[in-house]
Amino acid sequence: MYLQIIVFVITFFIMEFMAWFSHKYIMHGFLWNLHADHHKKDHDSWFERNDAFFIFYAVVSIGCFLLWQKGIFDLGIAVGLGIFTYGLAYFMVHDIFIHQRFKIFRNADNRYAKAVRRAHKIHHKHIGKEKGECFGMLVVPLKYFKK
Template identity: 75%
Template sequence: MWIHVLVFFTTFFIMEFMAWFTHKYVMHGFLWSLHADHHKKDHDSWFERNDAFFIFYAIVSITCFYTWSIGSFELGISIGLGILAYGITYFLVHDIFIHQRFKIFRNADNKYARAVRRAHKMHHKHIGKEHGECFGMLIVPFKFYKN
C-alpha cells in the first residue's frame, strides 16, 4: 500500500518536470504549430490547438490504468493516478486560475498565487517560440515571489 502512495506522489512530482520539458522542447520546438495559438492574445474560439497536448498524457495515464486492470503492471494504477492528478491540477492552475477560462479562483491572492501568475505572464511576454522563460507550472523561480 505504501509503495502505491510513494509512486503516486513521485509520479505527480515527475510530471512537473515532464510538463517543463515538453513545454520547452516540444511545444516551443517541433510542435510550435500546435502551441502558437496559445501565445496569441485573440483566439478564434474557446478551444485552442494547444489543448491537444493533454491527449498524449491522457493516453499514457489510460495505458497505465489498463495494464493495471489486466494484472500485468501492479504500479500502473499509482502511476496512472499520479498523471491524472497532475492533469487535473494543471487544468485548475493553468486554464482556470491563470487564464480564467472559467471565472473562478479570481480572488486568490497570496504570495504563491501572485508568483505563479507573474511567472506565467513573463512566459507569455514572448509571442514567438524563441527566448521563452518559465516553462513549468507549479515550481516558480524565486524572483517571482518578490512584491
C-alpha cells in the same frame, strides 16, 4: 499500499519536470504550430490547438490504468493516478486560475498564487517560440515570489 502512495507522489512530481520539458522542447520546439495559438490573444474559438497536448498524457494515464487492471503493471494505478492528478492540477492552475477559461479562483491573493501568475505572465511576454522562460507550472522560481 505504501509503495503505491510513494509511486503516486513521485509520479506527480516527475510530471512537473515532464511539463517543463515538453513545454520547452516540444511545444516551443517542433510542435510549435500546435502551441502558437496559446500565445496569441485573439482566438476564434474557446478551444485552442494547444489543448491537444493533454491527449498524450491522458492516453499514457489511461494506458497505465489498463495495464494495472489486466495485472500487467502492479504500479499502473499509482502512476496513472499521479499523471491524472498532475493533469487536473495543471488544468486548475493554468486554464482556470491563470487564463480564466472559467471565471472562478479570480481573487486568490497569496504569495504562491501571485508568483504563479507573474511567472506565467513573463512566459507569455514572448510571442514567438524563442527566448521563452518559465516553462514549468507548479514550481515557480523564487524571484517571482518577490514584489
